[in-house]
Amino acid sequence: MCVREKQKKIISQLRRDIFHLEGFRPESESKSLRLGLGVLEDAFPYGVFPTAALHEFLCEQDEDAAACSGFLSILLGLLMQNQKPCIWISSFPMVFPPALKIFGIRPDRIIFVRLHRDRDILWAMEEALKCNGLAAVVAELRELSFSQSRRLQLAVEHSRVTGFVLRRDVKKINTTACVARWRISPQPSLLEDGLPGVGFPQWQVDLLKVKNGQPDSWNMAWTPEGFVFDRQEKTGEFPWKNRESIQTGS
Amino acid sequence: MQKRYLSVWFKFLLPNHLAVSRPELKESPLVITVQERGRQLVKYCNAPALLQGIRLGMTVADAKALIPAIILEGYREGSEQLVLKELGEWCIRFSPIVAVDGTDGLLIDLTGCSHLWKGEIPYLRDLLDRLKAKGYQVRGAITDTIGSAWAIARFGKEKAIIPIREQYRFLLSLPPAALRLDILIVQRLHKLGMHRIENFIDLPCSVLRRRFGEALLLRIAQALGNANEFIEPISAPEPYTERLPCLEPIRTAKGIELAISQLLESLCIRLYGEGMGLRQAVLKCYRVDGQVVKVSIGTHKPSHHTGHLRKLLEMRIARIEPALGIELFVLEASGIEAVEVSQQAIWANSSEKDEVMVTELMDRIALRVGKNAIQRYLPQEHYWPERSVKAVSNLDEQASIPWSADRPRPTHLLACPEPIRVTAPVPDYPPILFIHKGQKHAIKKADGPERIEREWWLDTGEHRDYYTVEDDAGRRYWLFRLGHYQGQQDQWFLHGFFA
Incomplete structure (x- = not known):
């Protein structure tokens, strides 16, 4: 019995260490680290968005990519509150900087790097992820193999910079070392009742894969006041249970 | 005397x-x-x-x-x-x-x-x-x-x-x-x-x-x-030049590395003492066969940081062909600027250190892929979308006017507007349907028009009437009609995607 207790203790300690390496902070220090993403953060272990980690975004069409950029800008805006700049690496930049302003970000604080070959993009991303003077690094890539993603994840663990990989036209979804895999698709905009025109952008945010967390899906809109979640659809399905199980299980 | x-x-x-x-x-x-x-x-x-x-x-x-x-x-x-x-x-x-x-x-x-x-x-x-x-x-x-x-x-x-x-x-x-x-x-x-x-x-x-x-x-x-x-x-x-003659011709990468660090050390000590930093440098390797191999580096900000400069030069070692051996290394600092004095050690706050790290990262990227690969965007006083931002390559320049967010602008802008076919029966109303790349989009919600006049002092042509539209699947687009409504002959374009 005593041995089992001991084993359990060791396992829980190991799990905590792994979490730490993967960018998850325990509850106690996470209070201040909550980014303000609302229920979205609850899908992650300890209920905190993993900042020192690699995230993967899938987008198939141009419209998805635009939605993805929008959602990502919000995340960047939250991450860049510490006044550090961020780098956006792509082969063909489509982002229109003045539009990012409404997502709470100062577009001139983003450094855009335009590289043509995937090799160069990966190299630049790895170099950038090693530099802890940055808040976040975004790279638009087509393919990302497991070993490449592992390299990036290792760089991230060292510097605690957040990395985002935007993957366009993915032919085959392969395993990667990323902490989370997202898909953002546009949804009809959110309008106040009876008003004409196009309203606030709304997306379906799919968290397809998350390490040690519960994959989920939300409908969320971005308004000048912040996120608005469409709660009707998902009531009761938020991963509260799962989050508790992690805490009690460990 | x-x-x-x-x-x-x-x-x-x-x-x-x-x-x-x-x-x-x-x-x-x-x-x-x-x-x-x-x-x-x-x-x-x-x-x-x-x-x-x-x-x-x-x-x-x-x-x-x-x-x-x-x-x-x-x-x-x-x-x-x-x-x-x-x-x-x-x-x-x-x-x-x-x-x-x-x-x-x-x-x-x-x-x-x-x-x-x-x-x-x-x-x-x-x-x-x-x-x-x-x-x-x-x-x-x-x-x-x-x-x-x-x-x-x-x-x-x-x-x-x-x-x-x-x-x-x-x-x-x-x-x-x-x-x-x-x-x-x-x-x-x-x-x-x-x-x-x-x-x-x-x-x-x-x-x-x-x-x-x-x-x-x-x-x-x-x-x-x-x-x-x-x-x-x-x-x-006194010219900022360092020489390193070698007794034995050097042929290995390791040897070149050592030579570079020796040269840089003495150069950086002098630069540091004078409060100057290096912007451009040329390393000339005089070979035994009389050829001179040159490699050059550049930095975004004046630097006298030995480690950083060594890293930049080491990225170039692969380009140095030693052939029979190199007998003389000359490091010439061709571009020198005064370094902005920063408080040392204990007073250095993290943001200054971060800034140095970021510029050093930019130097490395610029050295590998060229300086114009790195760009930041600053707002410009133009309504015409293509001219509303200015690309700058230095990291210090500040925006002279604030970013405006009062008009809807797409998250992704096409570099070149793509022609689309539309059904727009009512003049100056948004279209009810448009076809882009063979796909039909029925428009459910729309805003506009926002007329953006061409800046006649810069170029000629017709104005654009922009509409923000959302199709039945909830995807949002930025469309425009070139010129006034004329019925069937209207030219419509897709210019961007909203988030």
Whole structure:
């Protein structure tokens, strides 16, 4: 019995260490680290968005990519509150900087790097992820193999910079070392009742894969006041249970 | 050893300097003007203008009345000093101690130098001839003291080279202004009928001091050599170059690496001491077979950080082909700038350190893929979407106007608007349907139009009427119609995607 207790203790300690390496902070220090993403953060272990980690975004069409950029800008805006700049690496930049302003970000604080070959993009991303003077690094890539993603994840663990990989036209979804895999698709905009025109952008945010967390899906809109979640659809399905199980299980 | 000084007087320094680069100004009357109390005054003029009656200090209007075809040039504050410093650096070939003297002269301490020219006469002639060949009208004088050299260069009429300890005799016939006196003292001396130095130089000190103050006595003593006077010599800029000869020719990457770190260390120590940083450097590798291999690096911000520069150079090692071996490494810093002083160690806050790290990262990326791969965007005062941002490649430039978010703008903008087919039955209403790349989009919600006029002073063409539309699947687009509504012939384009 005593041995089992001991084993359990060791396992829980190991799990905590792994979490730490993967960018998850325990509850106690996470209070201040909550980014303000609302229920979205609850899908992650300890209920905190993993900042020192690699995230993967899938987008198939141009419209998805635009939605993805929008959602990502919000995340960047939250991450860049510490006044550090961020780098956006792509082969063909489509982002229109003045539009990012409404997502709470100062577009001139983003450094855009335009590289043509995937090799160069990966190299630049790895170099950038090693530099802890940055808040976040975004790279638009087509393919990302497991070993490449592992390299990036290792760089991230060292510097605690957040990395985002935007993957366009993915032919085959392969395993990667990323902490989370997202898909953002546009949804009809959110309008106040009876008003004409196009309203606030709304997306379906799919968290397809998350390490040690519960994959989920939300409908969320971005308004000048912040996120608005469409709660009707998902009531009761938020991963509260799962989050508790992690805490009690460990 | 008796000190000997040479004073060089440039009578028309700035006009001559202008004529060096623009020879057409040599013969025509030219004045350099300065704005003073709302008037344009003549600050300097050249010899032809002086001959035709232009005087320093007269208004430009008067000068134009005298010579209608006169050429005017604006005066820039401190430009004499720059020109003189440049000339002074050149004059170091004549003597190691050269100083800028006021706004129109140079002072050279030639003690112990003239024998190399076989005497003072060939020395002076050589110097003046060379300056004249450059295009400057100059006069020079060699005497024992700075004061007398100054006086004789400007006012002397007999000899340019005064024998040792004879300056007293040659000063006597000069006007009081030759003693570098305040204009008020000169005027007072003239008023008292003392038009030449000999009138007052022998008066008792107490008398002179009472009437003209200590300054006159000091100037007399300096001219005669009874009081010391010091000059502040120009130091020649030492080139930022480091050499590393090798006993054995170097052929390995490791060897090159070691050479680079040795060169950088000594260069960076010097740069650090002078508060300078490196912007561009060239590493020249002289090979045994007589070839020279060059690699160059550049940085975004001046840096004297050895580790960073070494990393940049090491990225270039693969390009160095040692062949039979490299026998000499030369590291030349071709671009040097002052480093913004940052507080060291304990006071360094994290953001400064971060900034350095980011610029160093940018240097590495720029070195690998080229400098124009890195861009930031700043807002510009244009409504036309393509012109509303400006790409800048440096990391410091700040936005001069704030980013505006009052108009809807798409998250993704197509570099080139793509033509679409639409069904728009009602004039100036958003279309009800559009086809892009063979896919049909039925429009459910729409905003607009927002008319953006073309900036006629920049290009010609028709205006655009932009609509923000959302299709049945909830995807949002930015469409525009070129020009006014015409029914079937309308040209519609897709220009961007909203988030």
